[in-house]
Amino acid sequence: xxxxxxxxxxxxxxxxxxxxxxxxxxxxxxxxxxxxxxxxxxxxxxxxxxxxxxxxxxxxxxxxxxxxxxxxxxxxxxxxxxxxxxxxxxxxxxxxxxxxxxxxxxxxxxxxxxxxxxxxxxxxxxxxxxxxxxxxxxxxxxxxxxxxxxxxxxxxxxxxxxxxxxxxxxxxxxxxxxxxxxxxxxxxxxxxxxxxxxxxxxxxxxxxxxxxxxxxxxxxxxxxxxxxxxxxxxxxxxxxxxxxxxxxxxxxxxxxxxxxxxxxxxxxxxxxxxxxxxxxxxxxxxxxxxxxxxxxxxx
Amino acid sequence: xxxxxxxxxxxxxxxxxxxxxxxxxxxxxxxxxxxxxxxxxxxxxxxxxxxxxxxxxxxxxxxxxxxxxxxxxxxxxxxxxxxxxxxxxxxxxxxxxxxxxxxxxxxxxxxxxxxxxxxxxxxxxxxxxxxxxxxxxxxxxxxxxxxxxxxxxxxxxxxxxxxxxxxxxxxxxxxxxxxxxxxxxxxxxxxxxxxxxxxxxxxxxxxxxxxxxxxxxxxxxxxxxxxxxxxxxxxxxxxxxxxxxxxxxxxxxxxxxxxxxxxxxxxxxxxxxxxxxxxxxxxxxxxxxxxxxxxxxxx
Numbered sequence: 001x002x003x004x005x006x007x008x009x010x011x012x013x014x015x016x017x018x019x020x021x022x023x024x025x026x027x028x029x030x031x032x033x034x035x036x037x038x039x040x041x042x043x044x045x046x047x048x049x050x051x052x053x054x055x056x057x058x059x060x061x062x063x064x065x066x067x068x069x070x071x072x073x074x075x076x077x078x079x080x081x082x083x084x085x086x087x088x089x090x091x092x093x094x095x096x097x098x099x100x101x102x103x104x105x106x107x108x109x110x111x112x113x114x115x116x117x118x119x120x121x122x123x124x125x126x127x128x129x130x131x132x133x134x135x136x137x138x139x140x141x142x143x144x145x146x147x148x149x150x151x152x153x154x155x156x157x158x159x160x161x162x163x164x165x166x167x168x169x170x171x172x173x174x175x176x177x178x179x180x181x182x183x184x185x186x187x188x189x190x191x192x193x194x195x196x197x198x199x200x201x202x203x204x205x206x207x208x209x210x211x212x213x214x215x216x217x218x219x220x221x222x223x224x225x226x227x228x229x230x231x232x233x234x235x236x237x238x239x240x241x242x243x244x245x246x247x248x249x250x251x252x253x254x255x256x257x258x259x260x261x262x263x264x265x266x267x268x269x270x271x272x273x274x275x276x277x278x279x280x281x282x283x284x285x286x287x288x289x290x291x292x293x294x295x296x297x298x299x
Numbered sequence: 300x301x302x303x304x305x306x307x308x309x310x311x312x313x314x315x316x317x318x319x320x321x322x323x324x325x326x327x328x329x330x331x332x333x334x335x336x337x338x339x340x341x342x343x344x345x346x347x348x349x350x351x352x353x354x355x356x357x358x359x360x361x362x363x364x365x366x367x368x369x370x371x372x373x374x375x376x377x378x379x380x381x382x383x384x385x386x387x388x389x390x391x392x393x394x395x396x397x398x399x400x401x402x403x404x405x406x407x408x409x410x411x412x413x414x415x416x417x418x419x420x421x422x423x424x425x426x427x428x429x430x431x432x433x434x435x436x437x438x439x440x441x442x443x444x445x446x447x448x449x450x451x452x453x454x455x456x457x458x459x460x461x462x463x464x465x466x467x468x469x470x471x472x473x474x475x476x477x478x479x480x481x482x483x484x485x486x487x488x489x490x491x492x493x494x495x496x497x498x499x500x501x502x503x504x505x506x507x508x509x510x511x512x513x514x515x516x517x518x519x520x521x522x523x524x525x526x527x528x529x530x531x532x533x534x535x536x537x538x539x540x541x542x543x544x545x546x547x548x549x550x551x552x553x554x555x556x557x558x559x560x561x562x563x564x565x566x567x568x569x570x571x572x573x574x575x576x577x578x579x580x581x582x583x584x585x586x587x588x589x590x591x592x593x594x595x596x597x598x
Contacts, residue, residue, distance in 0.1 A: 116507070215417045
């Protein structure tokens with residue numbers, strides 16, 4: 001059975017596509033490590049054709065809807081950010097010219113906010129996927145990751161959002177800073193809780209809380225996994241303190257099913273927040289389906 | 300004229316030595332890029348002999364006094380940290396066995412603090428150099444650098460100290476993080492002042508202040524040098540907010556003659572602090588002279 005259309009999540013470090021029938025059911029799913037970070041703009045079409053292979057029609061045109069970093073300025077073709085407030089996906093998709101006439105590619109834009117300046121690209125489709133199953137949601141979504149997005153959603157629209165770099169800073173400190181000599185991947189629940197409580201109570205003191213991880217290793221053999229967990233708690237605690245005005249007093253959902261998402265959800269619950277957890281698994285696909293439906297309705 | 304002794308500042312990335320006469324006057328000064336980070340413990344003696352060359356006596360013994368990272372666990376020979384409170388230099392130098400009997404090497408220990416855990420190695424000799432010319436100093440020394448030391452000094456002793464990693468975090472963010480795409484070395488005084496004021500007023504919001512540097516570059520072409528200066532202001536401002544209980548209400552001296560030291564001094568003055576600036580140039584040598592005098596008095 002030939003697919004009716006192709007949904008693509010094209011990120012920085014890998015891409016994933018789904019072949020769907022006319023009802024949106026998945027006929028096939030394929031992945032590639034050839035993300036935006038590894039591609040010139042001229043290479044995207046070839047990657048897509050290779051991966052589609054036998055899914056390609058003989059002569060007919062196959063609609064392909066792409067979200068994510070393929071739409072960045074340094075991606076396949078720029079899909080300019082849409083200013084919020086707006087619905088998270090489904091408008092202003094950008095058509096991409098392809099050499100192979102069987103492909104009919106559109107790329108979805110990211111969202112931008114002017115003050116404070118912020119951008120997202122890819123997460124808007126996850127938000128659309130979330131809203132597809134909970135259209136009346138009024139609250140804040142937290143999307144943990146290398147860069148964590150905190151997104152105020154109301155009446156089906158993104159009203160406000162902020163990005164933190166907690167995940168990237170954790171990686172830099174554990175892999176590249178002096179602290180790397182004292183930190184090793186591992187876990188210690190009490191150390192995480194201690195770091196979290198310390199940073200939430202005194203976020204302004206965070207600059208003083210890092211070097212002790214090195215000094216305690218030198219002076220009292222602090223175990224590397226304890227340092228790892230305490231640093232994680234310190235950085236997430238500082239993030240929760242900084243974002244409290246966003247998530248406090250509001251309905252809250254954390255999107256993700258990895259340990260990081262569970263850490264955020266647990267930490268937020270510890271602060272008295274009522275937090276739902278939403279598996280990230282198929283949420284992007286749901287968002288791409290919603291975007292396609294919106295595009296077809298507008299056509 | 301043969302030197303009476305050799306003073307050595309052996310850091311992580313380079314080393315520097317001075318040949319001194321019996322009155323402490325400099326007969327010669329030599330430098331090498333062979334710092335602790337590039338040396339095995341067995342290589343130090345050879346580096347020293349090569350650099351001393353014609354300064355070596357025929358058969359007599361030449362005292363060599365070393366401060367800095369050569370005394371780290373992974374250096375030439377460990378000189379265990381001295382617990383504070385204590386005078387910053389001149390006691391507990393560790394003798395090092397050498398194959399060449401003309402060398403009579405001692406390494407000065409760093410200092411440690413148990414709670415909060417902290418260590419220094421090398422800075423204690425700078426502090427001793429500072430106290431050699433201002434023995435009655437009662438206040439706080441700030442020693443900016445990759446890791447900045449804030450040191451409470453009273454009655455000729457180090458009473459308390461804290462280390463921040465501001466310099467290293469600035470380097471990681473500008474060279475290794477996503478922000479590197481939007482930041483280039485440069486300067487903008489107004490942007491520094493803005494970042495500084497923002498972080499001092501709201502240090503708990505720092506996690507939200509970083510990503511906008513990227514977003515403003517994408518959305519409104521924020522110049523790279525403006526981002527550089529604003530990030531510097533944000534990180535130094537957060538450090539000043541965190542250390543305010545240390546430096547507030549006290550006499551304050553910043554040690555250093557580079558632009559970074561001037562930034563710290565200016566930022567502290569902007570907060571109403573009365574700040575002296577002490578050129579770092581010969582301060583380590585003065586500290587090594589003071590340490591040698593203390594060692595001889597104790598012998």
